[in-house]
Amino acid sequence: MSELFVQLLLNGLINGCLYALVAAGYALIYNTTRVFHVAHGVAYTAGAYLSFYFLVRLGWPLWASVVGAILLSGVLGASMEWFLYAPLARRRSSLLVAFLSSLGFYTAAINIVALVFGNETQVLRAGVSGTITFGGVIVTKIQMAQALVAGLVVAALLLGLGRSRWGRIIRAVRDNPELASVMGINLFAIRTAVFAAGSSLAALAAVLSALDVGMDPHIGMPALLTAAVALIIGGIGTFGGPVLGGLLLGLVQALVVWQISARWTEAVTFAVLILFLVFRPYGLLSRRQRLEEQAA
Numbered sequence: 468m469s470e471l472f473v474q475l476l477l478n479g480l481i482n483g484c485l486y487a488l489v490a491a492g493y494a495l496i497y498n499t500t501r502v503f504h505v506a507h508g509v510a511y512t513a514g515a516y517l518s519f520y521f522l523v524r525l526g527w528p529l530w531a532s533v534v535g536a537i538l539l540s541g542v543l544g545a546s547m548e549w550f551l552y553a554p555l556a557r558r559r560s561s562l563l564v565a566f567l568s569s570l571g572f573y574t575a576a577i578n579i580v581a582l583v584f585g586n587e588t589q590v591l592r593a594g595v596s597g598t599i600t601f602g603g604v605i606v607t608k609i610q611m612a613q614a615l616v617a618g619l620v621v622a623a624l625l626l627g628l629g630r631s632r633w634g635r636i637i638r639a640v641r642d643n644p645e646l647a648s649v650m651g652i653n654l655f656a657i658r659t660a661v662f663a664a665g666s667s668l669a670a671l672a673a674v675l676s677a678l679d680v681g682m683d684p685h686i687g688m689p690a691l692l693t694a695a696v697a698l699i700i701g702g703i704g705t706f707g708g709p710v711l712g713g714l715l716l717g718l719v720q721a722l723v724v725w726q727i728s729a730r731w732t733e734a735v736t737f738a739v740l741i742l743f744l745v746f747r748p749y750g751l752l753s754r755r756q757r758l759e760e761q762a763a
Contacts, residue, residue, distance in 0.1 A: 475722075475725045476725075477606065478610075480721075483718055484713075486693050487709070487710040487713030488619065489690050490697035490712060491621050491710050492510075492668030492672075493698060494708075495668070495706065496544075496662055496665040502565045506576070507665065507687075510675045510687075510753060511690045512580055513539070514669060515670075515673040515682040516589075518591060521535050522591055523598075537667045539665050544662040552568075552658070552662075557566060577685065587683065596609045603636075610679065611676050625706060665726075696737070699743060699750060700751060701713075703750060708751055710749055
């Protein structure tokens with residue numbers, strides 16, 4: 468096994484950790500609300516640029532910049548539910564209307580970001596990051612932080628969804644929102660919470676990525692599409708499936724770089740999506756459904 472292959476595989480695994488983090492946040496929103504939340508890309512972009520504003524423009528410490536960006540992105544996500552999706556839900560608008568509204572909001576928000584900060588690539592930290600060498604394999608300290616932070620946050624999220632009272636409520640709303648509402652669960656509060664939490668996860672992934680490769684106003688759409696593909700590959704309706712899907716995408720892209728070229732990563736990603744849609748549309752970790760759900 469060549470050192471180049473191991474290096475690319477490790478890079479792919481680290482990228483997969485970031486994909487898994489974004490996909491976990493997207494799955495939290497989609498599985499609970501069934502809204503194809505295009506504006507998730509806005510939360511991702513906002514996280515990167517808010518951290519840039521706090522760190523570079525205002526001179527805040529790194530930790531304060533990251534925390535501030537995550538919290539404000541969570542508020543942004545909650546605001547999308549309050550002012551964008553909740554009014555549509557009260558009018559019983561279709562999911563297509565919600566999708567188009569989300570797409571329009573994304574387009575407007577990204578253009579505002581480009582107008583304020585410019586279209587050029589911005590960096591959070593100048594200079595070269597320190598490295599750690601394992602034999603002939605090199606890992607930067609930022610990459611180590613990316614894998615560690617993403618892994619711990621995703622593990623904590625899945626543990627909370629599986630064992631906490633909040634997680635049980637989320638799963639109840641996911642499975643049957645009407646029944647959950649009848650049993651006294653405040654659907655608006657739950658939707659607000661998942662939009663805030665999912666947006667915060669996207670912002671964290673954006674900051675971790677920006678610390679390594681910088682950012683531009685258009686980073687949100689690739690992140691959104693990767694999260695959506697990871698959700699479909701991993702299994703719609705599951706929370707652990709998109710995490711697995713994100714890791715798988717990272718490794719597949721690394722293999723593409725090794726065997727073909729980095730230019731083909733997006734094409735192969737969507738080729739994998741098509742294969743899953745044709746041969747395994749329920750994903751790797753599909754949930755068992757009752758007969759009446761399958762009939763519906």
